[in-house]
Amino acid sequence: MTMPPVSTASPESMPKPAETTAAPIGPRERPLINGDNAYFWEGVQERTLIFQKCDDCEKVRHPSSPACPSCCSMAWQPVTSTGSGTVYTFAIVHHPQLPGFQTPYPVMVVEFEEGARMALSSSKIDGRDLYIGAPVQVAFKVDDDFVYPDLELRSLVDKAAL
Amino acid sequence: MISGRPVAICGIGATEFSMDSGRSELRLAIEAIQAAVADAGVRASDIDGLVGFTYEGNPETSIVRNLGIPEINFYSRIPFGGGAACGTVAHAAMAIASGVAETVVCYRAFNERSGQRYGRDQGREALYYTERWNRSWYRAFGLNTAAARLALTARRYMHEFGVTTEDFGRVVVAERAHAATNPNARFYGRPVTLEDHQNSPWIVDPLRKLDCCQESDGGVAIVVTSLERARDLASRPVVVRAANQGIWQGSEESTGYYTSESAFLPDSAVVARHLWSSAGIGPDDIQTAILYDHFSPFVLMQLEAYGFCGRGEAPAFIADGRIGPGGAFPINTNGGLIGEAYIHQMNGITEAVRQVRQTAANQVPDVENVLVTAGPGIPTSAAILGVDR
Numbered sequence: 001m002t003m004p005p006v007s008t009a010s011p012e013s014m015p016k017p018a019e020t021t022a023a024p025i026g027p028r029e030r031p032l033i034n035g036d037n038a039y040f041w042e043g044v045q046e047r048t049l050i051f052q053k054c055d056d057c058e059k060v061r062h063p064s065s066p067a068c069p070s071c072c073s074m075a076w077q078p079v080t081s082t083g084s085g086t087v088y089t090f091a092i093v094h095h096p097q098l099p100g101f102q103t104p105y106p107v108m109v110v111e112f113e114e115g116a117r118m119a120l121s122s123s124k125i126d127g128r129d130l131y132i133g134a135p136v137q138v139a140f141k142v143d144d145d146f147v148y149p150d151l152e153l154r155s156l157v158d159k160a161a162l
Numbered sequence: 163m164i165s166g167r168p169v170a171i172c173g174i175g176a177t178e179f180s181m182d183s184g185r186s187e188l189r190l191a192i193e194a195i196q197a198a199v200a201d202a203g204v205r206a207s208d209i210d211g212l213v214g215f216t217y218e219g220n221p222e223t224s225i226v227r228n229l230g231i232p233e234i235n236f237y238s239r240i241p242f243g244g245g246a247a248c249g250t251v252a253h254a255a256m257a258i259a260s261g262v263a264e265t266v267v268c269y270r271a272f273n274e275r276s277g278q279r280y281g282r283d284q285g286r287e288a289l290y291y292t293e294r295w296n297r298s299w300y301r302a303f304g305l306n307t308a309a310a311r312l313a314l315t316a317r318r319y320m321h322e323f324g325v326t327t328e329d330f331g332r333v334v335v336a337e338r339a340h341a342a343t344n345p346n347a348r349f350y351g352r353p354v355t356l357e358d359h360q361n362s363p364w365i366v367d368p369l370r371k372l373d374c375c376q377e378s379d380g381g382v383a384i385v386v387t388s389l390e391r392a393r394d395l396a397s398r399p400v401v402v403r404a405a406n407q408g409i410w411q412g413s414e415e416s417t418g419y420y421t422s423e424s425a426f427l428p429d430s431a432v433v434a435r436h437l438w439s440s441a442g443i444g445p446d447d448i449q450t451a452i453l454y455d456h457f458s459p460f461v462l463m464q465l466e467a468y469g470f471c472g473r474g475e476a477p478a479f480i481a482d483g484r485i486g487p488g489g490a491f492p493i494n495t496n497g498g499l500i501g502e503a504y505i506h507q508m509n510g511i512t513e514a515v516r517q518v519r520q521t522a523a524n525q526v527p528d529v530e531n532v533l534v535t536a537g538p539g540i541p542t543s544a545a546i547l548g549v550d551r
Contacts, residue, residue: 029286032298062420063299069411089321089419091313092367093304096282101304104367109314109419117420119314121303127367132321148302 027144028100037064039078045147047140049081051116062116083138084154085112090134092127100143106130110151122151129153166259170392170399171251171547173202173385174512179348179503182276183379191220191271192228194381199229202385203396204265209385211236211257211266213250215506216290217243220271236263240407241290242415243308244454244537245429247507248545252405254386264387270508271381279377281307281365293415300417308456309374311416312539313366316459318425320368323474325462327368331359332477333458334372334500336486341497343487344523348376349501373458375499382508384515389550398550400518403531404441405545408432415540427460429542430467430535438469441546443531445469448546450491450517450526451533452510455498460538461485468533468544487524495524510534514547 033041043050053060054068055075067074090108097103106127111117123141135154140147175197177183177190199206206229212222216239226234236257240246250268257263274280278288283306286294305311319325338354341347354372362370392399410428412421418428438444445468453464462476470491471479485493496502496513503509514534516522535544 029301031302032286032295034295037295037299063296089314089318089425091310091317091369092364093310093313094364094366095309096307098283098304098306104364105304107303107305107310107314109318119300119303119305119417119419121305132317 026099028148030144030146036066040064043078043080044140044149047147049083049112049138049149050078051081051112051114052076053079060114060116062118079114081112081114081116081138083112085110085136087130087132087134087136088117089132090127090130108136108151110136120149120151124150124152166261168389169255169258169386169402170389170550171384171402171515172387172392172395172397172399173198173200173204174383174515175199175201176382176505176509176512177271177380179346179378179380179505179509180275181348181377181379183273187272187277188220188224188228190273190379190381191225191269191383194271194383195225195229195267195269198267198383198385201397202387204385207231208265209267210234211254211263213237213253213266213268214239215243215246215250215270216241217246217506218270218272220269225269236266240543242537242541244456244506245540245542247454247511247536247543248405248534249407249536249543250508251384251386251402251511251545252407252543255402255405258386258388264391266386267383268386268508269381269383270506273379274504275377275379277379281309281374281377283307296414305417307366308416309366309369312457312460313369314419315425315539316457317368319459319463322425323477325459325474325477327370328356328360329462329477330368330373330458331356332480333455333461333485334359336480336483336489337455337458337494337498337501339487340492340495340524341501344497344502346523347497347502348378349497369457369459375456376504378503378505380503380505380509382505382512384508384511393550398519400515401548401550403443403546403548404437405543406433406436406440407541407543408436409541413541418539425463426473427463427467427538429540430464430538430544433535433542433544434468437544437546443546448531448533449529450495451493452496452498452507452514452535453493453533454507454510454535454537455494455500456537458500461494464535464538467538468535492524492526495522495526507534507536511545514545518547518549
């Protein structure tokens with residue numbers, strides 16, 4: 001048996017990591033799910049948006065947490081959102097490329113009617129149509145057999161209903 | 163407030179800053195620490211404490227082994243990326259003031275440009291275990307970089323006060339003007355105009371490429387000891403007047419969007435309050451500042467959070483060239499993370515030291531006190547360094 005040759009490379013001649021400029025492939029990265037946030041992703045698979053509502057102070061909260069940030073109570077109930085909200089802030093991602101996202105794509109923090117804010121992206125909204133205060137409505141998008149919340153502009157939803 | 167022995171920075175050291183160091187991160191750390199120890203006029207074997215970042219790739223054991231340090235009895239690491247920078251000085255200062263340690267080195271070394279780049283997706287495995295779940299709320303929606311997450315905060319700041327991307331551009335122009343006359347800066351000799359800024363492509367709208375800090379390879383180290391001992395060493399002591407960290411209740415690592423304060427850098431406000439109180443001085447006592455500039459809008463927001471002007475007033479505050487070369491309040495005189503290099507602001511701390519020593523490439527006259535801040539929009543830290551009287 002022959003041993004592999006011992007590397008005599010000095011630090012100055014270390015190989016460089018490969019550049020990763022190729023277009024991203026593969027599905028969107030699935031969220032991590034544990035006992036604290038399972039209610040949310042289970043709800044999304046059923047095409048509902050669910051927030052936590054504190055049993056004691058009745059505040060609605062997101063992101064999920066075992067204890068209420070307002071009163072520290074650990075007792076809570078799920079509350080189903082109407083999915084209707086307004087844009088609190090937004091940005092348009094041009095770089096980097098990510099699997100499951102088509103640049104440029106808008107990301108935003110939405111203030112929902114129930115009072116909770118959540119950061120979300122949209123595959124349906126043109127970033128140039130966005131402004132702070134814009135009315136948005138949750139929609140849903142399936143990627144790799146998993147449902148994600150998506151967003152559309154509510155004015156367009158309303159027009160479609162007419 | 164740090165009680166106990168007064169503390170000083172007695173040495174600084176760095177490698178060259180580059181886009182491809184051609185050597186290992188450990189070697190960069192060793193070179194930087196050796197340079198800092200030589201600057202202080204102490205021996206590496208005198209080091210009895212080490213403070214680093216949780217993001218640091220070089221463990222204390224490797225530092226001790228390679229520098230021939232017989233033993234250390236104090237070491238700590240600070241979380242939250244660039245928010246850690248001045249926290250390293252705070253931890254070192256507390257260890258020395260309390261008598262736990264005598265000679266503490268704060269260090270940061272990485273191949274952040276030729277190796278793993280923060281401007282790209284790091285993958286969730288780069289995060290600590292619980293933090294993976296927190297960050298998963300954002301990764302699920304394509305918010306995988308600091309630029310994307312903090313662009314949301316920048317946009318809200320614009321909305322609150324009618325701030326424009328030209329206001330961001332004026333920060334960039336001032337920083338690049340400083341870098342243009344700093345031979346250690348990547349952008350030495352390469353100033354930009356407001357027009358260049360406005361023509362710069364979007365990374366994450368409202369952040370253009372020129373609004374974003376660089377990605378860099380390099381290492382920086384700082385030696386901290388008691389002021390009494392520093393007075394007997396090779397370099398002029400730089401007194402640590404105050405060094406503080408801060409997290410407020412609504413904070414997250416770049417995603418604290420959930421309260422009405424989110425556009426006002428509430429972590430920085432916590433640090434500022436404790437810092438001014440601890441040092442017993444205020445913004446009027448500061449001659450120059452090195453404000454963390456991962457993204458240019460956050461320089462404006464920090465001018466407000468640290469009390470140099472009121473909320474929403476920073477664009478007007480800087481409009482007359484106040485923060486650029488020869489201005490009434492030059493800041494980021496090394497060119498900042500945008501113009502000099504991105505060594506997680508440890509290079510900003512060394513610039514603050516040079517300003518106090520009167521050895522900076524873009525020296526501000528009559529410096530008594532310098533404010534240096536760590537990454538804002540995340541749990542953060544800051545320090546005030548001053549002249550020994």
